[in-house]
Amino acid sequence: MNYLLHLLVYFDIYVIVALSLNLIVGYCGMLTLAHAGYYAIGGYTYALLALNLGWGFVPAVAVAMLVCAVLSLAVALPSWRLRGDFFVLGTLAVQALIFSAIYNWSSPDTPLGSWKNLTNGPFGITGIPRPSIFGWTPASPLSFTLFATVVAGSCGFVLWRLQRSPWGRLLLAIRDDELAARGLGKNTRFIKIQAVAIASSIVAVAGALYASHVRYLDPSSASLDEGILVLSMVIVGGLGNFKGPIVGAFVLIALPELLRFLSLPDTQAANLRLLIYGLLLVLMMHFRPNGIAGAYRVQ
Template sequence: MDYFIHIAILICIYIILAVSLNLIIGFTGQLNIGHAAFYGIGAYAAALLALSGQPFWLGLLAAMFFAGLGGLLISVPCLRLRGDYLAIATLGFGEIIRALMKNWTSLTRGPLGLPGIPSIEIFGITFSQPWQFLIIAALIAVIVVFLIRRMIKAPFGRVLRSIREDEIASQSLGKKIINYKVIAVVIGAMFAGVAGSLYAHYISFIDPTTFTLQETILMLCMVVLGGLGSIRGSIIGAALLIIIPEPLRFLSLPSSAAAALRQMLYAIILILIMLYRPQGLLGERRYTRNSNAVKKKRGVASA
Protein backbone atom coordinates (compact mmCIF):
# COMPACT_ATOMS: atom_id res chain seq x y z
CA MET A 1 0.00 0.00 0.00
CA ASP A 2 2.75 2.41 0.94
CA TYR A 3 4.23 1.78 -2.48
CA PHE A 4 1.11 3.10 -4.22
CA ILE A 5 0.95 6.06 -1.91
CA HIS A 6 4.56 6.79 -2.76
CA ILE A 7 3.74 6.75 -6.46
CA ALA A 8 0.74 8.98 -5.89
CA ILE A 9 2.84 11.52 -3.98
CA LEU A 10 5.42 11.60 -6.78
CA ILE A 11 2.64 12.13 -9.29
CA CYS A 12 1.35 15.09 -7.30
CA ILE A 13 4.81 16.66 -7.19
CA TYR A 14 5.34 16.14 -10.90
CA ILE A 15 1.91 17.47 -11.76
CA ILE A 16 2.96 20.74 -10.15
CA LEU A 17 6.25 20.69 -12.06
CA ALA A 18 4.72 19.78 -15.41
CA VAL A 19 1.84 22.25 -15.20
CA SER A 20 4.15 25.08 -14.17
CA LEU A 21 6.58 24.23 -16.95
CA ASN A 22 3.69 24.12 -19.39
CA LEU A 23 2.77 27.64 -18.36
CA ILE A 24 6.22 28.75 -19.52
CA ILE A 25 6.73 26.53 -22.56
CA GLY A 26 3.29 25.55 -23.73
CA PHE A 27 1.36 28.72 -23.10
CA THR A 28 3.95 31.47 -23.34
CA GLY A 29 6.18 29.70 -25.85
CA GLN A 30 9.41 30.26 -23.94
CA LEU A 31 11.48 27.11 -24.29
CA ASN A 32 12.91 26.90 -20.78
CA ILE A 33 15.03 23.87 -20.06
CA GLY A 34 16.29 24.92 -16.68
CA HIS A 35 13.13 24.14 -14.75
CA ALA A 36 14.93 21.68 -12.49
CA ALA A 37 16.98 24.63 -11.22
CA PHE A 38 13.84 26.34 -9.87
CA TYR A 39 12.73 23.02 -8.40
CA GLY A 40 16.14 22.67 -6.75
CA ILE A 41 16.24 26.22 -5.44
CA GLY A 42 12.84 25.64 -3.86
CA ALA A 43 13.94 22.35 -2.34
CA TYR A 44 17.10 23.83 -0.85
CA ALA A 45 15.32 26.93 0.46
CA ALA A 46 12.63 24.84 2.16
CA ALA A 47 15.13 22.30 3.49
CA LEU A 48 17.49 24.89 4.95
CA LEU A 49 14.67 26.70 6.73
CA ALA A 50 13.14 23.47 8.00
CA LEU A 51 16.52 22.30 9.30
CA SER A 52 16.92 25.55 11.18
CA GLY A 53 13.60 24.90 12.89
CA GLN A 54 11.31 27.20 10.90
CA PRO A 55 7.70 26.18 10.25
CA PHE A 56 6.60 24.57 6.99
CA TRP A 57 4.66 27.53 5.64
CA LEU A 58 7.66 29.82 6.02
CA GLY A 59 9.83 27.36 4.14
CA LEU A 60 7.18 27.13 1.44
CA LEU A 61 7.07 30.88 1.05
CA ALA A 62 10.85 31.04 0.95
CA ALA A 63 10.91 28.29 -1.67
CA MET A 64 8.49 30.28 -3.82
CA PHE A 65 10.36 33.50 -3.24
CA PHE A 66 13.82 32.22 -4.10
CA ALA A 67 12.67 30.11 -7.03
CA GLY A 68 10.75 33.13 -8.33
CA LEU A 69 13.86 35.23 -7.87
CA GLY A 70 15.76 32.66 -9.90
CA GLY A 71 13.10 32.97 -12.59
CA LEU A 72 13.52 36.73 -12.58
CA LEU A 73 17.31 36.42 -12.77
CA ILE A 74 17.22 34.19 -15.81
CA SER A 75 14.29 35.76 -17.64
CA VAL A 76 15.31 39.41 -17.52
CA PRO A 77 18.67 38.99 -19.29
CA CYS A 78 17.19 36.47 -21.72
CA LEU A 79 14.32 38.66 -22.84
CA ARG A 80 15.78 39.29 -26.24
CA LEU A 81 16.49 35.63 -26.84
CA ARG A 82 13.99 33.25 -28.24
CA GLY A 83 13.68 29.70 -29.44
CA ASP A 84 16.90 27.75 -29.37
CA TYR A 85 19.02 30.50 -27.82
CA LEU A 86 16.68 30.77 -24.89
CA ALA A 87 16.77 26.99 -24.47
CA ILE A 88 20.52 26.91 -24.26
CA ALA A 89 20.69 29.93 -21.95
CA THR A 90 18.26 28.35 -19.51
CA LEU A 91 20.17 25.10 -19.72
CA GLY A 92 23.31 27.03 -18.81
CA PHE A 93 21.49 28.68 -15.93
CA GLY A 94 20.40 25.29 -14.63
CA GLU A 95 23.96 24.03 -14.71
CA ILE A 96 25.28 27.13 -12.93
CA ILE A 97 22.72 26.62 -10.15
CA ARG A 98 23.82 23.00 -9.88
CA ALA A 99 27.47 24.05 -9.70
CA LEU A 100 26.48 26.34 -6.83
CA MET A 101 24.69 23.51 -5.04
CA LYS A 102 27.76 21.34 -5.41
CA ASN A 103 30.36 23.93 -4.49
CA TRP A 104 28.75 26.29 -2.00
CA THR A 105 29.47 23.78 0.70
CA SER A 106 29.08 26.14 3.66
CA LEU A 107 25.41 26.47 2.76
CA THR A 108 24.46 23.29 0.94
CA ARG A 109 27.08 20.82 2.24
CA GLY A 110 27.88 20.20 -1.43
CA PRO A 111 27.65 16.64 -2.73
CA LEU A 112 26.96 15.36 0.79
CA GLY A 113 23.50 16.82 0.57
CA LEU A 114 21.13 17.82 3.34
CA PRO A 115 19.79 14.89 5.38
CA GLY A 116 17.18 14.82 8.11
CA ILE A 117 14.69 17.31 6.72
CA PRO A 118 11.69 17.06 9.07
CA SER A 119 8.25 16.15 7.79
CA ILE A 120 5.57 18.75 7.36
CA GLU A 121 3.94 20.15 10.47
CA ILE A 122 0.91 22.39 10.28
CA PHE A 123 -0.96 23.68 13.35
CA GLY A 124 0.94 21.27 15.51
CA ILE A 125 -0.11 18.24 13.43
CA THR A 126 2.79 16.29 11.96
CA PHE A 127 2.14 14.74 8.57
CA SER A 128 4.73 12.02 8.87
CA GLN A 129 2.72 9.05 7.58
CA PRO A 130 2.80 8.64 3.77
CA TRP A 131 -0.99 8.85 3.48
CA GLN A 132 -0.98 12.03 5.52
CA PHE A 133 1.66 13.48 3.27
CA LEU A 134 -0.35 12.46 0.23
CA ILE A 135 -3.25 14.57 1.43
CA ILE A 136 -1.03 17.64 1.70
CA ALA A 137 0.64 17.00 -1.66
CA ALA A 138 -2.66 16.40 -3.43
CA LEU A 139 -4.18 19.50 -1.88
CA ILE A 140 -1.28 21.68 -2.96
CA ALA A 141 -1.28 20.17 -6.46
CA VAL A 142 -4.99 20.90 -6.80
CA ILE A 143 -4.48 24.49 -5.67
CA VAL A 144 -1.60 25.03 -8.11
CA VAL A 145 -3.54 23.56 -11.02
CA PHE A 146 -6.55 25.66 -10.09
CA LEU A 147 -4.52 28.87 -9.97
CA ILE A 148 -2.77 28.23 -13.26
CA ARG A 149 -6.05 27.33 -14.93
CA ARG A 150 -7.56 30.59 -13.76
CA MET A 151 -4.67 32.55 -15.21
CA ILE A 152 -4.80 30.75 -18.52
CA LYS A 153 -8.51 31.22 -19.00
CA ALA A 154 -8.34 34.92 -18.19
CA PRO A 155 -7.36 37.66 -20.65
CA PHE A 156 -3.92 37.41 -19.05
CA GLY A 157 -3.54 33.89 -20.42
CA ARG A 158 -4.77 35.01 -23.79
CA VAL A 159 -1.92 37.50 -23.99
CA LEU A 160 0.54 34.76 -23.02
CA ARG A 161 -0.71 32.57 -25.83
CA SER A 162 -0.55 35.43 -28.29
CA ILE A 163 3.13 35.87 -27.40
CA ARG A 164 3.70 32.20 -28.13
CA GLU A 165 1.87 32.51 -31.44
CA ASP A 166 3.55 35.67 -32.70
CA GLU A 167 5.52 38.09 -30.54
CA ILE A 168 5.63 40.80 -33.16
CA ALA A 169 1.92 40.73 -33.83
CA SER A 170 1.29 40.83 -30.09
CA GLN A 171 3.56 43.84 -29.75
CA SER A 172 1.83 45.57 -32.63
CA LEU A 173 -1.38 45.32 -30.62
CA GLY A 174 0.23 47.20 -27.77
CA LYS A 175 1.02 44.26 -25.47
CA LYS A 176 4.01 44.75 -23.22
CA ILE A 177 5.33 41.35 -24.09
CA ILE A 178 8.45 41.78 -21.98
CA ASN A 179 6.43 42.08 -18.79
CA TYR A 180 4.27 39.10 -19.65
CA LYS A 181 7.23 36.87 -20.45
CA VAL A 182 8.95 37.72 -17.18
CA ILE A 183 5.76 37.19 -15.18
CA ALA A 184 5.13 33.82 -16.82
CA VAL A 185 8.63 32.57 -16.05
CA VAL A 186 8.56 33.90 -12.48
CA ILE A 187 5.16 32.33 -11.75
CA GLY A 188 6.24 29.03 -13.31
CA ALA A 189 9.43 29.12 -11.25
CA MET A 190 7.54 29.88 -8.04
CA PHE A 191 5.33 26.85 -8.48
CA ALA A 192 8.36 24.70 -9.28
CA GLY A 193 9.70 26.00 -5.96
CA VAL A 194 6.53 24.73 -4.28
CA ALA A 195 7.17 21.30 -5.76
CA GLY A 196 10.75 21.49 -4.52
CA SER A 197 9.58 22.20 -0.99
CA LEU A 198 7.22 19.22 -1.07
CA TYR A 199 9.97 16.98 -2.40
CA ALA A 200 12.44 18.04 0.29
CA HIS A 201 9.99 17.39 3.12
CA TYR A 202 8.84 14.12 1.62
CA ILE A 203 12.17 12.47 0.81
CA SER A 204 13.84 14.18 3.83
CA PHE A 205 17.17 14.23 2.00
CA ILE A 206 18.28 16.35 -0.93
CA ASP A 207 21.52 16.60 -2.86
CA PRO A 208 22.54 18.19 -6.17
CA THR A 209 22.09 14.95 -8.15
CA THR A 210 18.29 15.31 -8.06
CA PHE A 211 18.15 18.61 -9.91
CA THR A 212 19.90 17.75 -13.14
CA LEU A 213 19.18 18.36 -16.78
CA GLN A 214 17.68 14.84 -16.87
CA GLU A 215 15.08 16.00 -14.39
CA THR A 216 14.12 18.90 -16.62
CA ILE A 217 13.94 16.50 -19.56
CA LEU A 218 11.49 14.36 -17.61
CA MET A 219 9.28 17.38 -16.94
CA LEU A 220 9.57 18.46 -20.56
CA CYS A 221 8.61 14.98 -21.64
CA MET A 222 5.49 15.08 -19.45
CA VAL A 223 4.45 18.40 -20.95
CA VAL A 224 5.14 17.34 -24.52
CA LEU A 225 3.43 13.98 -24.10
CA GLY A 226 0.28 15.51 -22.64
CA GLY A 227 0.30 18.36 -25.10
CA LEU A 228 1.90 21.79 -25.09
CA GLY A 229 -0.73 24.23 -23.94
CA SER A 230 -2.93 21.63 -22.30
CA ILE A 231 -3.17 21.59 -18.53
CA ARG A 232 -5.10 18.36 -18.45
CA GLY A 233 -2.46 16.96 -20.77
CA SER A 234 0.32 17.84 -18.34
CA ILE A 235 -1.53 16.12 -15.51
CA ILE A 236 -1.97 12.98 -17.58
CA GLY A 237 1.59 13.23 -18.86
CA ALA A 238 2.95 13.45 -15.33
CA ALA A 239 0.92 10.47 -14.15
CA LEU A 240 1.81 8.35 -17.17
CA LEU A 241 5.51 9.01 -17.04
CA ILE A 242 5.70 8.22 -13.35
CA ILE A 243 3.69 5.01 -13.73
CA ILE A 244 4.99 3.63 -17.05
CA PRO A 245 8.61 3.09 -16.01
CA GLU A 246 7.62 1.50 -12.69
CA PRO A 247 7.50 -2.11 -13.98
CA LEU A 248 11.21 -1.70 -14.78
CA ARG A 249 11.75 -1.90 -11.04
CA PHE A 250 10.69 -5.54 -11.05
CA LEU A 251 13.22 -6.54 -13.70
CA SER A 252 15.90 -6.46 -10.98
CA LEU A 253 18.32 -4.62 -13.22
CA PRO A 254 21.38 -2.86 -11.84
CA SER A 255 20.28 0.63 -10.86
CA SER A 256 22.33 2.42 -13.53
CA ALA A 257 20.81 0.27 -16.27
CA ALA A 258 17.30 0.80 -14.94
CA ALA A 259 17.84 4.54 -14.88
CA ALA A 260 19.25 4.43 -18.41
CA LEU A 261 16.26 2.45 -19.64
CA ARG A 262 13.92 4.98 -18.10
CA GLN A 263 15.80 7.84 -19.76
CA MET A 264 15.70 6.01 -23.05
CA LEU A 265 11.98 5.58 -22.75
CA TYR A 266 11.55 9.33 -22.18
CA ALA A 267 13.82 10.07 -25.13
CA ILE A 268 11.83 7.83 -27.44
CA ILE A 269 8.58 9.39 -26.30
CA LEU A 270 9.93 12.88 -26.98
CA ILE A 271 11.11 11.98 -30.46
CA LEU A 272 8.01 10.05 -31.48
CA ILE A 273 5.63 12.70 -30.20
CA MET A 274 7.50 15.43 -32.05
CA LEU A 275 7.53 13.46 -35.27
CA TYR A 276 4.04 12.00 -35.23
CA ARG A 277 1.87 13.90 -32.79
CA PRO A 278 3.38 17.30 -32.00
CA GLN A 279 0.18 18.45 -30.33
CA GLY A 280 0.59 15.71 -27.71
CA LEU A 281 -2.02 13.27 -26.47
CA LEU A 282 -4.65 15.87 -25.78
CA GLY A 283 -3.66 18.93 -27.77
CA GLU A 284 -4.65 22.44 -26.85
CA ARG A 285 -8.29 23.07 -26.15
CA ARG A 286 -10.16 25.66 -28.11
CA TYR A 287 -11.10 28.67 -26.06
CA THR A 288 -14.63 29.44 -27.15
CA ARG A 289 -17.08 31.84 -25.63
CA ASN A 290 -18.23 31.04 -22.14
CA SER A 291 -21.17 33.39 -22.17
CA ASN A 292 -24.01 31.92 -24.14
CA ALA A 293 -26.01 35.04 -23.41
CA VAL A 294 -24.43 36.82 -26.32
CA LYS A 295 -25.26 34.01 -28.68
CA LYS A 296 -28.89 33.95 -27.62
CA LYS A 297 -29.23 37.68 -27.90
CA ARG A 298 -27.77 37.59 -31.36
CA GLY A 299 -30.13 34.81 -32.28
CA VAL A 300 -33.07 36.98 -31.26
CA ALA A 301 -31.74 40.01 -33.05
CA SER A 302 -31.21 38.22 -36.31
CA ALA A 303 -34.53 36.42 -36.16
Protein backbone atom coordinates in the same frame (compact mmCIF):
# COMPACT_ATOMS: atom_id res chain seq x y z
CA MET B 1 0.25 -0.02 -0.51
CA ASN B 2 3.01 2.29 0.68
CA TYR B 3 4.62 1.87 -2.72
CA LEU B 4 1.48 3.14 -4.43
CA LEU B 5 1.14 6.03 -1.98
CA HIS B 6 4.77 6.91 -2.63
CA LEU B 7 4.06 6.95 -6.36
CA LEU B 8 1.01 9.11 -5.78
CA VAL B 9 3.11 11.66 -3.89
CA TYR B 10 5.60 11.67 -6.75
CA PHE B 11 2.72 12.15 -9.15
CA ASP B 12 1.46 15.13 -7.12
CA ILE B 13 4.93 16.69 -7.07
CA TYR B 14 5.48 16.27 -10.79
CA VAL B 15 2.00 17.53 -11.63
CA ILE B 16 2.98 20.82 -9.97
CA VAL B 17 6.32 20.85 -11.80
CA ALA B 18 4.78 20.03 -15.18
CA LEU B 19 1.86 22.45 -14.85
CA SER B 20 4.15 25.31 -13.86
CA LEU B 21 6.59 24.50 -16.65
CA ASN B 22 3.66 24.44 -19.08
CA LEU B 23 3.07 28.10 -18.23
CA ILE B 24 6.51 28.96 -19.64
CA VAL B 25 6.79 26.44 -22.48
CA GLY B 26 3.18 25.92 -23.50
CA TYR B 27 1.76 29.37 -22.87
CA CYS B 28 4.75 31.62 -23.54
CA GLY B 29 6.43 29.41 -26.16
CA MET B 30 9.77 29.60 -24.32
CA LEU B 31 11.52 26.25 -24.04
CA THR B 32 13.46 26.29 -20.78
CA LEU B 33 15.83 23.70 -19.34
CA ALA B 34 16.32 25.59 -16.08
CA HIS B 35 13.03 24.71 -14.43
CA ALA B 36 14.50 21.84 -12.41
CA GLY B 37 17.00 24.34 -11.01
CA TYR B 38 14.18 26.39 -9.47
CA TYR B 39 12.58 23.17 -8.24
CA ALA B 40 15.83 22.43 -6.40
CA ILE B 41 16.17 25.99 -5.07
CA GLY B 42 12.65 25.71 -3.66
CA GLY B 43 13.55 22.43 -1.99
CA TYR B 44 16.85 23.74 -0.57
CA THR B 45 15.25 26.93 0.72
CA TYR B 46 12.55 24.96 2.48
CA ALA B 47 15.08 22.48 3.85
CA LEU B 48 17.36 25.16 5.27
CA LEU B 49 14.56 27.18 6.82
CA ALA B 50 12.83 24.13 8.30
CA LEU B 51 16.03 22.42 9.46
CA ASN B 52 18.05 25.36 10.73
CA LEU B 53 15.39 27.81 11.81
CA GLY B 54 12.55 25.42 12.58
CA TRP B 55 10.13 27.24 10.31
CA GLY B 56 6.77 25.72 9.48
CA PHE B 57 5.83 24.61 5.96
CA VAL B 58 3.78 27.67 5.01
CA PRO B 59 6.29 30.45 5.86
CA ALA B 60 9.23 28.41 4.56
CA VAL B 61 7.46 27.76 1.28
CA ALA B 62 6.45 31.41 1.02
CA VAL B 63 10.10 32.45 1.29
CA ALA B 64 11.11 29.72 -1.17
CA MET B 65 8.56 31.05 -3.65
CA LEU B 66 9.86 34.58 -3.22
CA VAL B 67 13.48 33.49 -3.70
CA CYS B 68 12.58 31.57 -6.87
CA ALA B 69 10.50 34.44 -8.22
CA VAL B 70 13.43 36.84 -7.82
CA LEU B 71 15.96 34.40 -9.26
CA SER B 72 13.65 33.67 -12.19
CA LEU B 73 14.84 36.94 -13.69
CA ALA B 74 17.87 34.93 -14.81
CA VAL B 75 15.55 33.18 -17.29
CA ALA B 76 13.09 35.99 -17.96
CA LEU B 77 15.54 38.78 -18.77
CA PRO B 78 17.42 36.88 -21.51
CA SER B 79 14.05 36.14 -23.12
CA TRP B 80 13.82 39.83 -24.04
CA ARG B 81 16.47 39.38 -26.65
CA LEU B 82 17.11 35.64 -27.09
CA ARG B 83 14.82 33.55 -29.24
CA GLY B 84 14.55 29.88 -30.17
CA ASP B 85 17.74 27.88 -29.85
CA PHE B 86 19.62 30.78 -28.28
CA PHE B 87 17.06 31.07 -25.51
CA VAL B 88 17.30 27.32 -24.87
CA LEU B 89 21.09 27.66 -24.60
CA GLY B 90 20.64 30.60 -22.23
CA THR B 91 18.42 28.51 -19.95
CA LEU B 92 20.93 25.67 -20.16
CA ALA B 93 23.54 28.10 -18.83
CA VAL B 94 21.21 29.08 -15.97
CA GLN B 95 20.63 25.40 -15.17
CA ALA B 96 24.38 24.76 -15.13
CA LEU B 97 24.92 27.79 -12.88
CA ILE B 98 22.30 26.65 -10.38
CA PHE B 99 23.61 23.09 -10.37
CA SER B 100 27.21 24.29 -9.90
CA ALA B 101 26.22 26.64 -7.11
CA ILE B 102 24.38 23.88 -5.23
CA TYR B 103 27.14 21.36 -5.88
CA ASN B 104 29.98 23.60 -4.77
CA TRP B 105 28.50 25.80 -2.07
CA SER B 106 29.94 23.76 0.79
CA SER B 107 32.74 23.75 3.29
CA PRO B 108 33.40 20.67 5.44
CA ASP B 109 34.44 22.66 8.53
CA THR B 110 31.44 24.92 8.77
CA PRO B 111 27.91 24.08 9.87
CA LEU B 112 25.14 23.51 7.30
CA GLY B 113 23.22 26.65 6.48
CA SER B 114 26.10 29.03 7.17
CA TRP B 115 27.16 31.37 4.39
CA LYS B 116 30.16 29.16 3.59
CA ASN B 117 28.22 25.89 3.61
CA LEU B 118 24.76 26.70 2.35
CA THR B 119 24.00 23.44 0.53
CA ASN B 120 26.49 20.90 1.86
CA GLY B 121 27.57 20.32 -1.74
CA PRO B 122 27.45 16.79 -3.16
CA PHE B 123 26.62 15.29 0.25
CA GLY B 124 23.25 16.97 0.25
CA ILE B 125 21.00 17.77 3.18
CA THR B 126 19.68 14.95 5.36
CA GLY B 127 17.05 14.85 8.05
CA ILE B 128 14.78 17.42 6.52
CA PRO B 129 11.73 17.63 8.78
CA ARG B 130 8.25 16.61 7.74
CA PRO B 131 6.05 19.58 6.96
CA SER B 132 4.45 21.24 9.93
CA ILE B 133 1.24 23.12 9.17
CA PHE B 134 -0.02 25.09 12.13
CA GLY B 135 1.10 22.34 14.48
CA TRP B 136 -0.15 19.39 12.36
CA THR B 137 2.37 17.06 10.73
CA PRO B 138 1.36 14.52 8.08
CA ALA B 139 3.51 11.74 9.44
CA SER B 140 1.87 8.64 7.94
CA PRO B 141 2.20 7.79 4.25
CA LEU B 142 -1.55 8.20 3.77
CA SER B 143 -1.76 11.58 5.45
CA PHE B 144 1.27 12.82 3.53
CA THR B 145 -0.29 11.65 0.30
CA LEU B 146 -3.48 13.51 1.12
CA PHE B 147 -1.47 16.57 2.07
CA ALA B 148 0.54 16.42 -1.18
CA THR B 149 -2.67 16.00 -3.18
CA VAL B 150 -4.22 19.05 -1.53
CA VAL B 151 -1.07 21.10 -2.22
CA ALA B 152 -0.95 19.91 -5.84
CA GLY B 153 -4.66 20.63 -6.22
CA SER B 154 -4.19 24.15 -4.87
CA CYS B 155 -1.28 24.86 -7.20
CA GLY B 156 -3.25 23.39 -10.08
CA PHE B 157 -6.24 25.57 -9.24
CA VAL B 158 -4.08 28.72 -9.21
CA LEU B 159 -2.57 27.84 -12.58
CA TRP B 160 -5.93 26.83 -14.03
CA ARG B 161 -7.48 30.13 -13.02
CA LEU B 162 -4.54 32.09 -14.40
CA GLN B 163 -4.50 30.20 -17.68
CA ARG B 164 -8.21 30.78 -18.23
CA SER B 165 -7.99 34.47 -17.37
CA PRO B 166 -7.42 37.37 -19.78
CA TRP B 167 -3.82 37.24 -18.59
CA GLY B 168 -3.56 33.65 -19.86
CA ARG B 169 -5.09 34.71 -23.15
CA LEU B 170 -2.48 37.43 -23.43
CA LEU B 171 0.26 34.83 -22.90
CA LEU B 172 -1.16 32.80 -25.79
CA ALA B 173 -1.22 35.90 -27.96
CA ILE B 174 2.44 36.55 -27.19
CA ARG B 175 3.25 32.92 -27.92
CA ASP B 176 1.43 33.07 -31.26
CA ASP B 177 2.96 36.35 -32.41
CA GLU B 178 4.91 38.52 -30.03
CA LEU B 179 5.46 41.32 -32.53
CA ALA B 180 1.74 41.58 -33.26
CA ALA B 181 1.03 41.68 -29.51
CA ARG B 182 3.57 44.47 -29.06
CA GLY B 183 1.96 46.31 -31.94
CA LEU B 184 -1.27 46.31 -29.92
CA GLY B 185 0.51 48.10 -27.06
CA LYS B 186 1.12 45.04 -24.89
CA ASN B 187 4.25 45.10 -22.74
CA THR B 188 5.26 41.59 -23.62
CA ARG B 189 8.56 41.77 -21.76
CA PHE B 190 6.91 42.51 -18.45
CA ILE B 191 4.27 39.86 -19.02
CA LYS B 192 6.95 37.25 -19.72
CA ILE B 193 8.70 38.23 -16.49
CA GLN B 194 5.40 37.73 -14.65
CA ALA B 195 4.83 34.32 -16.21
CA VAL B 196 8.33 33.02 -15.50
CA ALA B 197 8.21 34.38 -11.94
CA ILE B 198 4.84 32.74 -11.25
CA ALA B 199 5.95 29.41 -12.74
CA SER B 200 9.24 29.47 -10.82
CA SER B 201 7.57 30.31 -7.53
CA ILE B 202 5.03 27.52 -7.97
CA VAL B 203 7.71 24.95 -8.80
CA ALA B 204 9.35 25.98 -5.52
CA VAL B 205 6.30 24.50 -3.78
CA ALA B 206 6.97 21.20 -5.56
CA GLY B 207 10.60 21.35 -4.46
CA ALA B 208 9.58 21.89 -0.85
CA LEU B 209 7.08 19.03 -1.07
CA TYR B 210 9.75 16.73 -2.47
CA ALA B 211 12.28 17.73 0.21
CA SER B 212 9.77 17.13 3.00
CA HIS B 213 8.70 13.81 1.51
CA VAL B 214 12.10 12.25 0.80
CA ARG B 215 13.69 14.13 3.72
CA TYR B 216 16.93 14.27 1.80
CA LEU B 217 18.05 16.62 -0.93
CA ASP B 218 21.17 16.61 -3.09
CA PRO B 219 22.26 18.48 -6.23
CA SER B 220 20.81 15.82 -8.54
CA SER B 221 17.40 17.48 -8.19
CA ALA B 222 18.88 20.43 -10.12
CA SER B 223 20.61 18.25 -12.71
CA LEU B 224 20.13 18.46 -16.45
CA ASP B 225 18.60 14.98 -16.35
CA GLU B 226 15.89 16.25 -14.05
CA GLY B 227 15.37 19.29 -16.29
CA ILE B 228 14.95 17.07 -19.33
CA LEU B 229 12.62 14.72 -17.45
CA VAL B 230 10.20 17.51 -16.51
CA LEU B 231 10.42 18.97 -20.00
CA SER B 232 9.62 15.52 -21.40
CA MET B 233 6.55 15.42 -19.20
CA VAL B 234 5.03 18.54 -20.71
CA ILE B 235 6.06 17.67 -24.24
CA VAL B 236 4.86 14.06 -24.08
CA GLY B 237 1.66 14.99 -22.29
CA GLY B 238 1.02 18.01 -24.47
CA LEU B 239 1.53 21.74 -24.27
CA GLY B 240 -0.73 24.72 -24.15
CA ASN B 241 -3.64 23.33 -22.17
CA PHE B 242 -4.29 22.16 -18.64
CA LYS B 243 -4.68 18.42 -19.05
CA GLY B 244 -1.57 17.75 -21.17
CA PRO B 245 1.05 18.19 -18.40
CA ILE B 246 -1.03 16.10 -15.99
CA VAL B 247 -1.19 13.29 -18.53
CA GLY B 248 2.56 13.70 -19.17
CA ALA B 249 3.40 13.50 -15.48
CA PHE B 250 1.29 10.37 -15.13
CA VAL B 251 2.83 8.65 -18.17
CA LEU B 252 6.43 9.43 -17.29
CA ILE B 253 6.01 8.30 -13.70
CA ALA B 254 3.94 5.23 -14.54
CA LEU B 255 5.97 4.05 -17.55
CA PRO B 256 9.30 3.31 -15.77
CA GLU B 257 7.39 1.70 -12.92
CA LEU B 258 5.43 -0.54 -15.30
CA LEU B 259 8.66 -1.56 -17.01
CA ARG B 260 9.86 -2.89 -13.68
CA PHE B 261 7.29 -5.65 -14.04
CA LEU B 262 8.90 -6.96 -17.22
CA SER B 263 10.98 -10.07 -16.60
CA LEU B 264 14.26 -8.62 -17.73
CA PRO B 265 17.66 -10.15 -16.82
CA ASP B 266 18.93 -8.39 -13.69
CA THR B 267 22.25 -7.43 -15.21
CA GLN B 268 20.66 -5.66 -18.15
CA ALA B 269 17.36 -4.58 -16.65
CA ALA B 270 18.26 -0.96 -16.02
CA ASN B 271 19.73 -0.37 -19.47
CA LEU B 272 16.94 -2.24 -21.25
CA ARG B 273 14.31 -0.28 -19.36
CA LEU B 274 15.99 2.95 -20.45
CA LEU B 275 16.13 1.68 -24.02
CA ILE B 276 12.44 0.78 -24.07
CA TYR B 277 11.58 4.03 -22.36
CA GLY B 278 13.49 6.04 -24.97
CA LEU B 279 11.96 4.07 -27.82
CA LEU B 280 8.46 4.66 -26.51
CA LEU B 281 9.15 8.38 -26.24
CA VAL B 282 10.43 8.53 -29.81
CA LEU B 283 7.41 6.62 -31.10
CA MET B 284 5.07 8.84 -29.14
CA MET B 285 6.61 12.01 -30.52
CA HIS B 286 6.44 10.59 -34.03
CA PHE B 287 2.78 9.60 -33.89
CA ARG B 288 1.58 12.33 -31.53
CA PRO B 289 3.77 15.37 -32.27
CA ASN B 290 1.45 17.61 -30.23
CA GLY B 291 1.80 15.27 -27.25
CA ILE B 292 -0.88 12.96 -25.96
CA ALA B 293 -3.35 15.70 -25.05
CA GLY B 294 -1.65 18.89 -26.20
CA ALA B 295 -2.90 21.93 -28.03
CA TYR B 296 0.42 23.38 -29.18
CA ARG B 297 3.59 22.07 -30.76
CA VAL B 298 6.81 23.60 -29.51
CA GLN B 299 8.84 25.10 -32.37
